[in-house]
Amino acid sequence: MSVISDVIAKVKQKDSDQPEFIQAVSEVMETLEPTEKKHPEFVKAKIYERIVEPDRMIIFKVPWVDDKGEVQVNRGFRVQFNNAIGPYKGGLRLHPSVNLSICD
C-alpha cells in the first residue's frame, strides 16, 4: 500500500461526514502518485499526512438584521488550511448550502 492510498483511506475514515472534502483530497492525491517515488524526503517528513490536515477551523456566529428589521442568526465557517507559501486566502460564500466540508 502506497503512502498516498493510505492517506486517502485515513481521511475517508476520519472525515466520513465530509463528502466534498473527501472528494477533493482523493482527486488531488491520486494525481500525486508520481511525486511519492521521486521525493523520499516528503514521505520521511510525513508531508502527505500533514498536507491534508487544516491548520485550524473557525466556526462562528453571524447575527444580523434583515430588510424587515427582523434579527437573524447564521453560522459562519472559516478554514485556514495551510500558510506555508503565503497568507490564507479564499472567497466569501453566502448560501444555505455552505458547510464545513465545502469550506475545507
Next chain:
Amino acid sequence: MIKEQGLKVDIALPCATQNEIGKEHAIALVKNGCFCIAEGANMPSDIDAIKVFQEHNVLYGPAKATNAGGVATSGLEMSQNSLRLSWTREEVDNRLLVIMKNIHQSCLSAAESYGCKGDYLAGANIAGFLKVAKAMIAYGVV
C-alpha cells in the same frame, strides 16, 4: 445545465459551485462540440466528468490553475496595501497576465517532469503540491 441535444458549444466555463458537471453533462458537452473547459469555481466537474473530457481530448483547465486569478488579484491587493501604493487597472492586469502565464507554464512543466505530459490536471496538482511541500520541509515540524 446543458443536456439538450444539438445546442452547439465551443467553450464551457463552469463558474458557480462544486459538482455542477457530472458524467452525463460532460458527455452532452462533448457531443455538442465543446473543445475547451476552463473551470471558474471550486471543483465544478466531478471525477467522472473529468475522465470524459480527458478521454475525448477536450482541453481541460482545472480550477486550481484557471480559477487562481481571483486569489492572485487578492494577493496583488495585499501588495498594494503593504507598499502604500495604488496601481492602475492596466498595471494590475499586466501583473495578473504574467502570473497566469507562469501558472500555465508550471502546469506544463510539472506534468512533463512527472511522466504525464499534457495532463493539465496532474500538472496543476503536482506543481501546487511541490511548492507547498517544499515550503513545509523548510519550516520543519510546525
